[in-house]
Amino acid sequence: MTAVKKVPFHLTNTLTRKKEEFVPSDPPHVGLYVCGPTVYSDVHLGNVRTFTSFDVLYRWLTHIGYNVRYVRNITDVGHLLGDAADGEDRISKGARAEQLEPMEVVQKYTNGFHAVMRLFNNLDPSIEPTATGHLLEQVEMVQRILKSGFAYESNGSVYFDVPKYAEKHGYGGLSGRKIDELLANTRGTEGQDEKRSPLDFAIWKNAEPEHLMKWNSPWGVGFPGWHLECSVMSTKYLGSTFDIHGGGMDLKFPHHECEIAQSVAADGQVPVRYWMHTNMLTVNGRKMSKSEGNGFTPEELISGDHKLLDRGYSPMTVRFFMLQCHYASTLDFSNEALQAAEKGLSRLMAATDLLPNLRPAASSEVDVAALEQRCYDAMNDDLNTPVMIAELFEGVRIINSVNDGKLSLDQEGIDQLSRLFEAMVFDVLGLMREGAGAASDRVLDGLVKEFIHMRAEAKASRDFATSDRIRDRLLELGIQLNDTKEGTTWNKV
RNA sequence: GGUCACGUGGCCGAGUGGCUAGGCAGAGGUCUGCAAAACCUCGUACAGCGGUUCGACUCCGCUCGUGACCUCCA
Numbered sequence: 001m002t003a004v005k006k007v008p009f010h011l012t013n014t015l016t017r018k019k020e021e022f023v024p025s026d027p028p029h030v031g032l033y034v035c036g037p038t039v040y041s042d043v044h045l046g047n048v049r050t051f052t053s054f055d056v057l058y059r060w061l062t063h064i065g066y067n068v069r070y071v072r073n074i075t076d077v078g079h080l081l082g083d084a085a086d087g088e089d090r091i092s093k094g095a096r097a098e099q100l101e102p103m104e105v106v107q108k109y110t111n112g113f114h115a116v117m118r119l120f121n122n123l124d125p126s127i128e129p130t131a132t133g134h135l136l137e138q139v140e141m142v143q144r145i146l147k148s149g150f151a152y153e154s155n156g157s158v159y160f161d162v163p164k165y166a167e168k169h170g171y172g173g174l175s176g177r178k179i180d181e182l183l184a185n186t187r188g189t190e191g192q193d194e195k196r197s198p199l200d201f202a203i204w205k206n207a208e209p210e211h212l213m214k215w216n217s218p219w220g221v222g223f224p225g226w227h228l229e230c231s232v233m234s235t236k237y238l239g240s241t242f243d244i245h246g247g248g249m250d251l252k253f254p255h256h257e258c259e260i261a262q263s264v265a266a267d268g269q270v271p272v273r274y275w276m277h278t279n280m281l282t283v284n285g286r287k288m289s290k291s292e293g294n295g296f297t298p299e300e301l302i303s304g305d306h307k308l309l310d311r312g313y314s315p316m317t318v319r320f321f322m323l324q325c326h327y328a329s330t331l332d333f334s335n336e337a338l339q340a341a342e343k344g345l346s347r348l349m350a351a352t353d354l355l356p357n358l359r360p361a362a363s364s365e366v367d368v369a370a371l372e373q374r375c376y377d378a379m380n381d382d383l384n385t386p387v388m389i390a391e392l393f394e395g396v397r398i399i400n401s402v403n404d405g406k407l408s409l410d411q412e413g414i415d416q417l418s419r420l421f422e423a424m425v426f427d428v429l430g431l432m433r434e435g436a437g438a439a440s441d442r443v444l445d446g447l448v449k450e451f452i453h454m455r456a457e458a459k460a461s462r463d464f465a466t467s468d469r470i471r472d473r474l475l476e477l478g479i480q481l482n483d484t485k486e487g488t489t490w491n492k493v
Numbered sequence: 494g495g496u497c498a499c500g501u502g503g504c505c506g507a508g509u510g511g512c513u514a515g516g517c518a519g520a521g522g523u524c525u526g527c528a529a530a531a532c533c534u535c536g537u538a539c540a541g542c543g544g545u546u547c548g549a550c551u552c553c554g555c556u557c558g559u560g561a562c563c564u565c566c567a
Contacts, residue, residue: 035567043567050567079565090565175562176496185495185563226565248567249498255566278567279498285559289566324516325506330499330560337505340517347516350530378507386507390515400531404524407532464526471528482530489530 004372006064009380011057011244012328014252014275015174019382024243025273030066031238032058033272035230035247035255036128038075039109040090043116044295045318045333046281046288050248052319052430053278053327053383055122057246059428060379071237072125074113076106076132077213079226089223092212102212106132116298119315121430127237131229132213138224138232139217141266142204150265154194156206156220160261162199169264174275175253201258203228227258235263235271245272249279250287278327283308285332296333310335313342316434320345323385323429344393349433350491351396352425354403355418361408366398368409368416375424385429392424448479452488455481 009022024030034054037043051072061068078089095102117124131138142158145151150165151158165171166179179199186198203225207214214221234242240263247256256275263271280287288295296306304312313321321341325331371391378387395417401407402414409417425431451470458466471481480493 037567038565047567053567177563178496181495182563246567250562250566253562254564280561280567282560287561287566291564291566321505329506332505334505336503336517340505342517344516347530384507386516387514390507393515397532404531459526462526468527475529480529483525483528484530 004369004376006376007380009061009064011274011276011382014277015272020274022243022274024066025241028065028067030061030068030244031242032061032068032070032244032246033230033234033238033242034070034072034125034245035251036072036074037109037113038079038090039106039113040078040094041109041290042297043109043113044288044290044297045301046248046295048116048120048298048318049281049322049331050278051117051122052120052322054246054276055430056323056327056385056428057244057276057383058123058125059430060383063423063428064380069127069238070123070125071127071129071234073230073233074106074110074128074130075226075229076103076110076130077223077226077229078102088211089213095212103132119298120319121315121432123430129233129237131224131233134229134232134236135215135224137236138228139204141228141232141262142224143218144266145203145262148265148268150261151203152196153219154196156222157194157202158204158219158225159195159200160203160225160258160265161196162201162261163197165261165265169261171261172253172257174260175257177253177257201225201227201254203262227255227262230255231259231262231266231271234259235267235269240267240269241271241273243272244274244276246276246278249277252277279330281322282330282332288333308335313338314434316431317342317345320348320389320429320431324389326386327383345431348389348392348396348425349431351399352421354399355414355421358399358402358409358414360411360414361402362410363408364410364413365408366402366413368398368413368420371395371398372416372420375420379428388424389429392421395421448474448490452481452490456488 010019011022012018013020032054034051037047054072058068058070076091078091078093091102091105094100094105098105100108142151145160146153146158151160162171163179172178172182182199183197204217204219205222205225206220207222211223214223234245245256260271263269282288283294286292286294296309298315300306301309301318302312302314304310317338318341321338322331324341324344371394374391375388378384378391381387398407398409399417402409451474455467455470458464458470474481474490475493478492480491482489482491
């Protein structure tokens, strides 16, 4: 048996816009940082897509033998709502609207976020730091940036001096921006008189009296700039230069650009070796976003209680739907696509469940190793889950054919295929079996078996009217009967 | 306006300079008392117009269309 080549992994580094071989700086350790949610409202499906993509990255790196430290933050300090600096941020606004303490808002939506992550079977990160838990470190980073001369204090706030930094180190490399173009496109300059350049961004912001979340600092009462927390927490836990930093495409500029500038200004180190950006989930071709209000919450998705949903879909259907598309492509959400995914997933799972019952042949007509190799190749090629899933469906065909006695597979081949499916379907893609199967509900199983028995008797006496009535009635109740050579089986539909 | 993507068969979505993606739906077939499931076969798709090439869906240019970022967003 030829050995399957499980490495090297390649990923598209958005810093270079090229697919590169992934070589960790300190193997087998890998440092992975992903920008987490701002917890001022419910997460929607677009957020879920991003975190699911990185969940698969985390699972894959782990699967091919790396020891991954996965850091994903919780942004629990509100960002200002606009440049107008009216002293209000999203969390404060939410707190006022819901008559809650800001930290109650934070807790509420953090809990909700965790519940959603679990619902979609996303693994917990190794560390989940919060911005409020790292105030001291953020103040210290501001001080280091001030000391390096790339920031200035103005009226109780501290701003990052973008033009000065750009002159020395260059700015905009990640997102492909040029300083002149950025300046030419600057809009809305009112309320920015504290800044020397409209491109400058706050790394510490003076708090208005009505601002709810604020802390003492060397520059007065205020709160940290919103790019700062990621710079602080990523480097604190992963080192001044770490392997992979991920996030949604919409964070590329300015958020990630600013992170790079801050780290270089503060510590003289380029913080990230590989940047990975996931694309957006769209609805009718438009980005799903909180501000557009076109997002579904997971509850609405499962219940189907939303004007754009024909009916509900299970979390695993949605996860599978997402993984049938490459992370770097936009994915358009539609009922038809969801329904297709639902059926495909059910076929994949049905075949997976057949694996333990396959009867081995003396010889094998199938090259399972080749299939396995194609799965590894697909995943190592920039996490190409759609191609890997396509290979899995080749496996489904094999499993069903063997089950039908149309193809022979020896015990070794069955074992190898079982291991492959176990690894890819459950460990790597992170899919789970859903719903009550026959084995999980003894009463139901007993009742259905009794009906199957009655129907068999009716069939034996060629009373097909009765046997069909039993089958049709059960189907109406969501129980599908399947006649096979070995007898009748059932499953929920 | 600037920058950058994308436009694949009924739908969703991979991919590649010449060789089958895959899923769902549809058609025909095998099996079955009939179904369901499963398996087999099928559609010759790559926005349009030029160019490069022996050959382009894949490279280049233009046109049209859509979207993202430039402001909080995954």
